[in-house]
Amino acid sequence: MDQQLYCNDQLGICGLSPDETVDIPMKRRKKIELYIFTDPLCPECWAFEPSLKKLMIEYGHYFSVRFLVAAKLGAGNATEARHKKEWKNLASLYEKTANRTGMSCDGDVWHENPVHSPRTPALAVKAAEMQGRQQAVVFFRRLRELLFVHKKNIADEEVLLHCAHDTGLDVEEFKKDIHSASAIRALQCDMKTTIEMEVERAPTFVFFNDRVEDGGLKISGLYPYEVYVEILKEMLGEEPLPAKTINLLEFMKRYKFVATKEVAVVFDWSEREATAALKKLVLQRKIEKVPVKYGTFWRYVQPN
DSSP: OTTOOSSTTTEETTTTGGGGGGOOOOGOOOOOOEEEOTTTOOOHHHHTHHHHHHHHHHHHTEEEEEEEEEOTTTTTTOOOHHHHHHHHHHHHHHHHHHHHSSSSTTTHHHHHHHHHEOOOHHHHHHHHHHTTTTHHHHHHHHHHHHHHTTTTTTTTTHHHHHHHHHTTTOOOOOOOOTSSSHHHHHHHHHHHHHHTTOOOSSSSEEOOOOOSSSEEEEEEEEOOOHHHHHHHHHHHHHOOOOOOOOOOHHHHHHEEEEHHHHHHHHOOOHHHHHHHHHHHHHTOOOOOEEOOSEEEEEEOOOOO
């Protein structure tokens, strides 16, 4: 494997415009690029969110992130019976993942409001990317909150449009882009890269450094946080220095809506310690508590 395997076309890399991918002065480029192959419907991808937040906060000055959709999109013509069997299996997988990881994944969505087309949310992610990579990251996070926490059918266009509005996208542009040939090509590019890099499951992570002659380092599945830090060290060829720690209120202001598990992982607290600290912010009316099927989420309250 080497860094030349990803797809370039007139859209740039994976649907991004060329000015977002090639016109970056070398002194401003980060030393590591992390490809995250993910699936909007995958509960294990969702369960990686606490570690990803911690990695971005502590070592985000060393690397940039590129999300690639590695979803299974071939079930569109399946029979109703097959769909129902798959939905039942997914419901069970969501419940098991929630119990094992502490990140709420409400399997009832597959009984009450199933996602009929995995292709639609995949295209939505590519459409969001056309308005900027950072905007797309926020959109993708909100999209998965709607699925895993709020039990919304994220293949429903109205749900997607509300998601675009809530995350500050130009809704009219997004609505056009989601049905465009550009979004289809961008998704095809992701799928091609997935095959070329021999990615067989989501989540999979591929780390590249700034030495073109070096190959990428690929790791599939979830591992303890320390494993990812060790990979960063290996790819950098030096001990990475963590950034200055932010406080809990700054964290809530930055991410808006987070699980107790995410707070616990980021701040190296037990969930009990995290809950106690969060409750103090509730008393100060800085955040509000949002009970969910598994555990609790917390929402930042914008000051008046």
